[in-house]
Amino acid sequence: EVQMVESGGGLVQPGGSLRLSCVASGYNFNIYPMHWVRQVPGKGLEWVSRISDDGRSATYANFVKGRFTISRDNAKNTVDLQMNSLESEDTAVYYCTGDANSLGDAWGPGTTVTVSS
Amino acid sequence: DVVMTQSPLSLSVPLGQAASISCRSSQSLVHRTGNTFLNWFLQRPGQSPRRLIHLSFIRESGVPDRFSGSGSGSDFTLNISRVEAEDVGVYYCMQGTHWPPYTFGQGTKLDIK
Numbered sequence: 001e002v003q004m005v006e007s008g009g010g011l012v013q014p015g016g017s018l019r020l021s022c023v024a025s026g027y028n029f030n031i032y033p034m035h036w037v038r039q040v041p042g043k044g045l046e047w048v049s050r051i052s053d054d055g056r057s058a059t060y061a062n063f064v065k066g067r068f069t070i071s072r073d074n075a076k077n078t079v080d081l082q083m084n085s086l087e088s089e090d091t092a093v094y095y096c097t098g099d100a101n102s103l104g105d106a107w108g109p110g111t112t113v114t115v116s117s
Numbered sequence: 118d119v120v121m122t123q124s125p126l127s128l129s130v131p132l133g134q135a136a137s138i139s140c141r142s143s144q145s146l147v148h149r150t151g152n153t154f155l156n157w158f159l160q161r162p163g164q165s166p167r168r169l170i171h172l173s174f175i176r177e178s179g180v181p182d183r184f185s186g187s188g189s190g191s192d193f194t195l196n197i198s199r200v201e202a203e204d205v206g207v208y209y210c211m212q213g214t215h216w217p218p219y220t221f222g223q224g225t226k227l228d229i230k
Contacts, residue, residue: 047219
């Protein structure tokens, strides 16, 4: 059974940092790109970032503006999202998801990030 | 960026009746490879999204055959032939042809009448 589990969310002040992590099991992790997608409570889904299967290529949504960095460790089946200079608008549930036949073949339960003073 | 527009934004359907959700993109989703990277997701209340359809018409393993995806170019449809109680939730279309960014529709909320 495929499982993805995110962790690292929490309450942080504006301007602060958080590092999210996602561990995958039962999944051919090292042959697929991975993504982070977020959802503001009560709102729709918003793509954040993608990393290639070998970790050499990363792409980001414009709103990231150089504040977030995605990385992966294929030996550990993990994908991380380092988030710096957090803003209130970054408050959301963050999901990691795979990319077999395009984005979204498997999803974790999400981790909640709250940016507030 | 490719804009994805869903309609309707909400849908109330009696059990056993059919439902249809439209998704239109601001440009064709046909990739240079010939594939059309259009996915459909269902997010049930309190749950993570689940992919129902990829490549515009291919049903995921375990998805009931009452769900079907159709369309081409920039005009797509998700059909549910006979709505069941477990189908309640928000449906999203998403394009993965012209990225970055990957873009989602606004969502269509389905409930039972």
